Amino acid sequence: MTLEELQAQLENGTLGDPPPPIHRQFAKSPQEFPSIPCEDGRPDCRATPSVLVDSRTMYDWNGEGEDPNRDKIMCRECAADYNEQMDSQWADYNNGRM
Numbered sequence: 001m002t003l004e005e006l007q008a009q010l011e012n013g014t015l016g017d018p019p020p021p022i023h024r025q026f027a028k029s030p031q032e033f034p035s036i037p038c039e040d041g042r043p044d045c046r047a048t049p050s051v052l053v054d055s056r057t058m059y060d061w062n063g064e065g066e067d068p069n070r071d072k073i074m075c076r077e078c079a080a081d082y083n084e085q086m087d088s089q090w091a092d093y094n095n096g097r098m
């Protein structure tokens, strides 16, 4: 889609909802990596298979070292925990409690 087409669709209201981010999709259409162990979940969790989970943090990052907002590789259980935790943190943030 070109920018002009996008603009036109925005203006006449035919642009559908954007696709949900991957962490919202993963329950429906999981993209699994059968041989990659969980890396970013609970400490010492090395469960397989893993799924790629969109990072939901917005830490300041000066571009040096590891990106703290990179996407996460986690088993489904840790991914569910992560999303639950992030849902609650963002809810707190949006409600002005953080």
Ligand SMILES: [Zn+2]
Residues within 6 Å of the ligand: 038, 039, 041, 042, 045, 046, 047, 074, 075, 076, 077, 078, 079
């Ligand atoms: Zn895990």
